[in-house]
Amino acid sequence: MFPKPLPQLTPNTYEYETLPLVKPTGFREYDARWLFEKEINLMGVQALGLGLGQLLHELGTKPEIVTGHDFRGYSSSIKYALIAGLMAAGVKVKDIGLALSPMAYFAQFDLDVPAVAMVTASHNDNGWTGVKMGAARPLTFGPDEMSRLKDIVLNAKFETRSGGSYEFIEGFGQRYINDLTNRPKLTRKLKVVAACGNGTAAAFAPQVLEGIGVEVVPLDTNLDHTFPRYNPNPEDLKMLHAIADAVRESGADVGLGFDGDGDRCGVVDNNGNEIFADKIGVMLARDLSALHPGATFVVDVKSTGLFDTDPVLRANGVKADYWKTGHSYIKRRVKELNALAGFEKSGHFFFNAPVGRGYDDGLVTAIAVLDMLDRNPAKSMADLYSDLPQTWGTPTMSPHCADEIKYDVVERVTQRFKDLQAQGGQVAGQAIRDLVTVNGVRVVAEDGTWGLVRASSNKPELVVVIESPVSEARTREMFKAVDDILRENPEVGAYNQTF
Template identity: 30%
Template sequence: MSIYKDCDIRGIYGEDLREEEMGRIGRAVAGLLQGRTIVVGGDFRTHTPSLKAAFVEALLEGGAKVWDVGQVSTPQLYFSKRFLDAYGSAQITASHNPPKYNGLKLMLGELPVLPEDIREIQDRAESGKFESGEGTFHRVDTGSAYEEMLRSQYGQGKCVPLHVVIDAGNGAMSETAPRVMEALGLRVTRLYCSYDGTFPNRDPNPAVQKNLSALCLKVKEVQADFGVAFDGDGDRAIFVDSAGVPLLAEEAMVIFSDSLVRPGESVVYDLKCSSILQKAVLDAGGVAIMERSGHAFIRRHFLQAGSRLAGEVSGHYFFRELEGDDGLFALVTMADILRKSGRTLRGLLEQVRYTAITPDIRRAAPADEIDRIFRRMEDWAGEPGLKAVRIDGIRLEFPDGSWVLLRRSITEPAFTMRLEAPKEERLAKLLETAGQKLGVDLSSY
């Protein structure tokens, strides 16, 4: 599959993506910059330095003004863009993907890039026709300013002592997160908090529950108040309660919404989220806005709507203060909420009326088989009493609040599904019906 995705550029290093290709991408981006300033950083994967060097060299050849902030988390890169008042930002990273992957997260102007922006970069890179210029290069350390910003978000006053286990997964938050939380007075137990771009201890995606097993055990072992796991570049965070049970990202968003959203403020969420989040926002007097899945789509709508919060089931949390997302900012905010309330994570969720919901069901399949499944979903959508939402795939909504979502994967030949219903019995029936309607075995999802 192409390395040019809807929201970013990503591929397997040495196969889909090499320094030569990254150089062409850099020249293409330089053409869009037209001599303006861009902040460049990279994560801690083993091949990031060479890809970053090729990208920066190409930017300079294209006349860009480059601020190099070094190997940093993606949230620190976003902070650096605001702090340095740069036009663009570029992070060499493959985020939560396995270590063999790498890529580019890009922002030009005040809004995330759209699929048409990625297509233009692809067209320019593949054409080989580039504008030349004389760029400028500066190295700058924004780490202290970034950490000061994070510390300033933690409230003052009576402090309930908190103990947190931080699982950085050997990624970009390995040193920054423990240092910031200890500076705020928390007791920190470190887990996989040393940089290693091969990710030897766990896969860098914390949204997959099996990747949280060591964190869950450690939280119980040391009797911590809670735990957190970051992804490879630090913009995602998944929380674990004191019993060693992971929270859904929607549950964390409910806590944020209950604590931060005021009447009239909006919250953007991806259409895979459980309805518990929508209800929490509405109960707070807020406005709940559904958007298609994908970091760029969520962030763009969040910025355009001037929303208080936004979130995805993958563990991205967006805050108005940042104009974006940050896994460590989410941790600081969660710790502050716990400090002020004197309650546990589960205690903060005790008023939630839970539904029955599946995890994200992902199935590999040939393209023609996926097309057939979508045709059957369209047939189902034509039945009376159903509402079809098509902002991202097809989401069928039922009068009792149940829904079935079918989406195409943008990274591999596969489809994904998620289903929600008011009760377990209804979910079981919905799974059976969906399996029959679509010709898909959902008996052991």
């Protein structure tokens, strides 16, 4: 009988080594994240494996699963603890070793395995760990599955079963590289900065880019799990600035940056200008809708309003569907609507056939960007960017807010804007034209300037994004208006970055 997990244990004690620790808040909306050793221990990870195995049996999913781990100093040990729990639950495990998250998703198709459990903290700082899980390719768990998994694990509602097994799939990384490069080479000569932040993508991205015919300028492509320069996160201005410097120094045509588990891609143009991912999404939607008129694109609520208003997209008959932020939500929506692609401001892009298989892969995104340049040989990346109608937007800004209270705070802020609208009040000096509440609250002023507040799905933070089609001054006015309402809540702390 495996012990019931506890929400808190003191490290360096007998109890810590003999009982499972699993902090309940680690079960997020669509994946799991904990501070390793502080919020989960190895026995807790075993309990997670047992619980995941139990859930697969409950869902009627064939009890076979792909697992891999990212390049952090502790990820391998966490994966093997997870495997121990899965095998005890009667699950056949196929281990692809060191991997990107999209490599694990690809393995579900390539190995014909229904389920996945990828050990990764994604772009979170060192110290964090987590698992991205799914039981129906190309989808990953949503709130329903995560809620049931949480109940199973925290209440030890799992049982041991026979039939579990382990198989290591040797050389799977090369199979993934071959899948991405088994295509015609680019016809345009391109020099590309490939920035990996010393994370897992360093083992794969340069080879893939070279394999499709580009000249690669490597940036932080030696594996180093201390992340000595910056955390590999292409939404982080520090990483984007480093890519921009490398583009200018090398004269590259474009800079591409990959996050810690390789499912996101950030882009810097040939002039060294950092392009937020939602604008890259508009550019790709323009390119792809020229080939596929009338296509549907799913975009998250953090993204630019241009998906609705861009004249080129309108001329191409594009249908834009604004949906909840989060890789699991967008992935499901893309599948439900049979959309050509889904775009998140965070850089998670989901390409359906004929471009991809429906899951988020930073390298597939990079290839799509390079194909766009290849189809527009007379234009630089900066030209394609300048072709877009101008808007003034902020980076994703995240004020600290504890996991236990962040959703309550967002509810309060949402209600505050609802009350303001009902009373005929103003935001940033104008009447409220619209409130979008599918995920947090997106408040839109009369001139189209908008501000978003939502709870982060994977960190103890809120998420704030502002955009104006009018001016930078209006962006700043909206930011102040949104921040003033946020500051009515004492639980909201300092921002990780502003603009």
